[in-house]
Amino acid sequence: MPFVARPALEKVEAPDFDLEKTLNSGQVFHWTAHGPGFAGTIDEIPVYVEQRGAELWVTPGQGAQVRRHFALDHPMTDIVASFPDDDALRAAVDFGRGIRIIRQPAWECLATFLTSALKQVPHIRAVSLAIRRRYGRHLRLDDLELYAYPRPAVLAQASLDSLRACKLGFRAKNLLAAARMVAHGELDLDAIRHLPLEEGRSRLGRIPGVGPKIANCVLLFAYERLEVVPVDVWIHRAVSQTYLRDQKRRTAELAVQAFSERFFGPYAGYAQQFLFHHWRMTYRKGGR
């Protein structure tokens, strides 16, 4: 068998970063393990990333993209130092050390979380990959076949039935409506980046299927509003059982959000991410 040389990879310094944890922390759902690394897309660029200690070795020419996408410039020491000092959060930060809140393309992030309602992470992943394969631009990277997330204009012309074939269930009509809003110029995703937080929340909330939780996911994972706390079932459990034990009744999601964004401070979104990952990995059924 002839020896086929792998193309050289480009080195990126990545101190205090953990690629595997970051990709499995419920932010992004399309990367797949490939050899010692992972293959995926950053917007419409196919990329291979492999971690060796405190370095990433990536597809040549994509070092700057990778560095930006995985937010390797986030000041993690300052972020952790800004948190309240308590056992639960310290344990979560220790458990999740190396996780970054990555900078996702806005449409891809919005569309993916639109399909996340009442689904488990592996299901979101399966749906995301099915949509990419069916509608996304085909990208080749050496021997790898990758697919970009389809642009709004493409999904806007999809039929409801073909979307449903991707196991979207009741979420299909919301994805279609959102794609049409963006494609028809009724929703300007670029404009939201520069809006005040509450205005951004309200704009996103006009999209059918986008309530407070999904709006907050998009604000945190795509618009880098690191002070925002999306409240899902795990964060609700973690925060209410850790910090709101004296409450007699179940605290409403919006109240948990308000408490968390005040209590955890300017990087509350990061605190949320550490708690989410720790609780999900610790308490999920059959958890590793």
Added chain:
DNA sequence: CGCCAGGCGAAAT
């Protein structure tokens, strides 16, 4: 079989 999943929106209180 029953229960739950990185929720939302309409209906009922």
Added chain:
DNA sequence: ATTTCGCATGGC
């Protein structure tokens, strides 16, 4: 102004 239910699908 809040609480309760239905919604598709799949894994345990």
